[in-house]
Amino acid sequence: MLEVRDLEKSYGEREALRGISFQVREGEIFGLLGPNGAGKTTAVSIIATLLRPDSGRVLYEGRDVFSNLKWWRRKIGFVPQEMAFYEELSAMENMLLWASFYGLGRKEARRRSAEILEVLELSHRAKDRVSTFSGGMKRRLNLALGIIHNPEFLILDEPTVGIDVQARVYIREFLRELASRGTSMLYTTHQLEEAQQLCHRVAIMDAGEILVEGKVEELLKKAEENITIVLRGDFPPMETLRPSLEKFSGKILSFSGEKVALEVENEGAVAGLIKEMLEAGISLREVDIKKPDLEALFLKLTGRELRE
Amino acid sequence: MRWAFLRSIFKRKWAKPSIIFFFLLTPILLSLLLWAVFSPGRKFQPLKMAVINEDQGIASRIVLSFLSSPKAKKWIEITEADREQAFKRLRENKISAIMVFPRNFTENYVQGKTTTIKLIKNPAQRIYPEVAATLMLGFEKILNFLRAYYDEEFSALSRGEVVSGEFLKGTLQKTEELFRSIASFPFKIREEREEKKRLSRAIFFLSGLGYFFMLFFSNASITSMVGTRERQVQKRLFVSGISPFQYSLAYHLSSIAFVFLLELALAAAGWLLFRPQNGNPLTLLVIFLLFSVGSVSFFGVMAGIIGDEKKVNNLSSFFIFLFAILGGSFLPLSALPQTLRKLSFLSLIHPFNQATLRVMMGKEASGFLLHGFILSAALFFLSLYLNERNLRLK
Ligand SMILES: Nc1ncnc2c1ncn2[C@@H]1O[C@H](COP(=O)(O)OP(=O)(O)O)[C@@H](O)[C@H]1O
Numbered sequence: 148m149l150e151v152r153d154l155e156k157s158y159g160e161r162e163a164l165r166g167i168s169f170q171v172r173e174g175e176i177f178g179l180l181g182p183n184g185a186g187k188t189t190a191v192s193i194i195a196t197l198l199r200p201d202s203g204r205v206l207y208e209g210r211d212v213f214s215n216l217k218w219w220r221r222k223i224g225f226v227p228q229e230m231a232f233y234e235e236l237s238a239m240e241n242m243l244l245w246a247s248f249y250g251l252g253r254k255e256a257r258r259r260s261a262e263i264l265e266v267l268e269l270s271h272r273a274k275d276r277v278s279t280f281s282g283g284m285k286r287r288l289n290l291a292l293g294i295i296h297n298p299e300f301l302i303l304d305e306p307t308v309g310i311d312v313q314a315r316v317y318i319r320e321f322l323r324e325l326a327s328r329g330t331s332m333l334y335t336t337h338q339l340e341e342a343q344q345l346c347h348r349v350a351i352m353d354a355g356e357i358l359v360e361g362k363v364e365e366l367l368k369k370a371e372e373n374i375t376i377v378l379r380g381d382f383p384p385m386e387t388l389r390p391s392l393e394k395f396s397g398k399i400l401s402f403s404g405e406k407v408a409l410e411v412e413n414e415g416a417v418a419g420l421i422k423e424m425l426e427a428g429i430s431l432r433e434v435d436i437k438k439p440d441l442e443a444l445f446l447k448l449t450g451r452e453l454r455e
Numbered sequence: 456m457r458w459a460f461l462r463s464i465f466k467r468k469w470a471k472p473s474i475i476f477f478f479l480l481t482p483i484l485l486s487l488l489l490w491a492v493f494s495p496g497r498k499f500q501p502l503k504m505a506v507i508n509e510d511q512g513i514a515s516r517i518v519l520s521f522l523s524s525p526k527a528k529k530w531i532e533i534t535e536a537d538r539e540q541a542f543k544r545l546r547e548n549k550i551s552a553i554m555v556f557p558r559n560f561t562e563n564y565v566q567g568k569t570t571t572i573k574l575i576k577n578p579a580q581r582i583y584p585e586v587a588a589t590l591m592l593g594f595e596k597i598l599n600f601l602r603a604y605y606d607e608e609f610s611a612l613s614r615g616e617v618v619s620g621e622f623l624k625g626t627l628q629k630t631e632e633l634f635r636s637i638a639s640f641p642f643k644i645r646e647e648r649e650e651k652k653r654l655s656r657a658i659f660f661l662s663g664l665g666y667f668f669m670l671f672f673s674n675a676s677i678t679s680m681v682g683t684r685e686r687q688v689q690k691r692l693f694v695s696g697i698s699p700f701q702y703s704l705a706y707h708l709s710s711i712a713f714v715f716l717l718e719l720a721l722a723a724a725g726w727l728l729f730r731p732q733n734g735n736p737l738t739l740l741v742i743f744l745l746f747s748v749g750s751v752s753f754f755g756v757m758a759g760i761i762g763d764e765k766k767v768n769n770l771s772s773f774f775i776f777l778f779a780i781l782g783g784s785f786l787p788l789s790a791l792p793q794t795l796r797k798l799s800f801l802s803l804i805h806p807f808n809q810a811t812l813r814v815m816m817g818k819e820a821s822g823f824l825l826h827g828f829i830l831s832a833a834l835f836f837l838s839l840y841l842n843e844r845n846l847r848l849k
């Protein structure tokens with residue numbers, strides 16, 4: 148089990164992590180979900196021992212990973228957010244190079260490399276220079292290199308950014324299969340759908356903090372508790388609007404002259420609120436009733452929408 | 456040592472052979488061009504001499520008749536003159552030498568005493584007076600040979616006896632034969648001298664330009680270590696158990712090997728083209744190796760201090776040109792202004808270029824070699840240290 152305790156990290160004045168804690172259990176896919184700049188990469192880099200935290204600890208099986216660097220690095224596979232391989236070499240050469248770092252024998256290295264490239268549908272191009280690969284192929288190779296040594300803990304930082312839906316689905320299937328065979332995973336993404344479909348448990352992050360954490364089903368249930376709506380139009384000042392808003396709603400999530408995000412109890416309240424606004428002469432351009440998903444939950448928690 | 460890693464990053468460097476080829480070809484083509492430009496296209500000036508003939512006998516006549524034959528006239532111009540005239544022309548630098556046949560030249564010759572043609576060289580000229588001197592030596596040899604060959608006849612002649620026409624005919628024939636071999640001789644001298652000059656010029660340019668171009672390779676090769684893409688790969692390498700020291704060492708070594716091999720390729724091309732006579736290959740190898748270490752490490756130090764490939768590259772071009780100018784890549788050091796020449800020790804190219812040129816001239820180069828060795832070793836360890844430190848876990 149991986150245990151992350153109160154990690155804090157600043158880059159100069161900018162606080163990237165303000166004390167985050169979570170746990171990843173054995174065989175589990177744990178998702179860190181958050182918008183760009185939330186601090187996901189920073190958190191993952193610390194866990195992969197590429198950065199030291201300002202404070203806080205990372206423990207695996209109860210041992211501090213920074214005090215047991217070699218031991219921990221042998222256990223993990225790491226798939227960084229950016230492509231990390233040598234484009235001037237072929238896919239196979241890259242695989243064999245990384246295999247050599249883990250002391251895999253020549254034969255074993257070849258066998259495993261071929262196997263992984265096959266599964267990730269790269270074997271027909273295994274001997275080609277990686278610089279000639281498409282974006283999706285590079286993403287898959289980036290992933291392949293992280294699992295050459297069959298790690299027991301896999302750290303993936305947005306491994307599906309910038310590739311087509313098909314390849315994304317493919318990678319997701321692959322990871323699910325890997326997890327079913329016992330590999331634990333820490334998976335970051337800013338795509339709620341991905342987190343929802345792949346992860347067993349999710350922590351939603353924003354501005355260096357974890358807002359909520361739990362099983363995906365539980366979080367979805369939380370999202371269902373109320374209806375989240377976003378209204379766009381030309382609104383009078385908050386004070387003028389407040390009485391009618393409060394009459395129907397539980398909570399104002401965010402407010403600006405052009406956009407209001409609200410949480411309301413039921414659909415009847417939505418209808419009532421809209422009717423009252425129109426009667427008050429407010430011009431509404433758009434009424435967006437959110438699906439009860441992680442995006443709605445993020446909106447509830449932050450007042451902002453989690454955009455792709 | 457992580458050999459697999461070293462091998463991989465070394466292999467990467469050859470990914471763009473066309474660029475490498477182009478960069479190697481440029482200094483070779485340039486030095487070939489310069490070689491051709493400096494070739495002796497201008498017309499060969501005949502050797503101009505004045506003759507003071509105080510002898511007026513048969514021996515001096517033999518020589519002079521050859522010198523005024525159509526064959527000799529192609530490359531030698533003689534005018535008979537009296538002493539005063541001859542020296543005047545010499546002072547005016549109109550002739551390269553004065554040839555003097557002393558009064559009793561023929562007499563001594565016929566009697567079998569040693570005879571010498573006196574030669575007065577023009578001190579204002581370098582090559583032509585030497586050609587004249589060698590020529591005189593040749594004449595003397597021929598005359599002495601003839602004297603020995605027809606010893607009986609000459610002895611008879613000296614006793615005042617009448618000699619047969621057969622003898623005179625034979626003498627002239629032999630003389631003709633012997634002089635013919637001399638006729639082509641100054642051309643050989645000229646060609647050899649010019650050739651040597653051209654060759655040393657070509658080698659000078661190839662060496663200087665070669666080091667200049669090698670700096671570009673060194674820079675590109677090592678500073679990619681602090682490039683954005685390489686930084687991404689580093690993350691994965693470190694997580695995979697490569698230590699910053701192993702990484703830094705392998706990166707340096709592969710870059711050094713890369714530059715060294717290119718240097719060898721360039722030198723081999725130069726060797727084939729210009730076929731120099733001097734130059735101990737082993738010493739040259741040492742110079743090239745030291746240069747590869749030094750130049751790669753110099754840019755390694757810059758990368759270690761600045762830490763960003765683009766910024767390093769901007770500064771590198773400045774240093775490369777500075778080093779090339781101060782190191783005598785474009786112009787020989789002797790052609791540089793005094794102030795610049797004094798600064799040449801600052802150039803990374805300087806000790807290696809000088810060592811190469813000295814070795815190629817068959818001279819001793821240990822001073823420059825030592826200079827290069829100390830410079831390269833210091834830069835190497837500094838670069839290794841700085842880059843390893845930057846990569847350590849923070
Ligand atoms: N090397 C760095 N130097 C300065 N600021 C950084 C650096 N890396 C990240 N940041 C900042 O820290 C915050 C978190 O970044 P990051 O961890 O990359 O977020 P995410 O991966 O969730 O997009 C952002 O505000 C980002 O601008």
Ligand SMILES: [Mg+2]
Nearest residue numbers: 187188228305
């Ligand atoms: Mg990120």
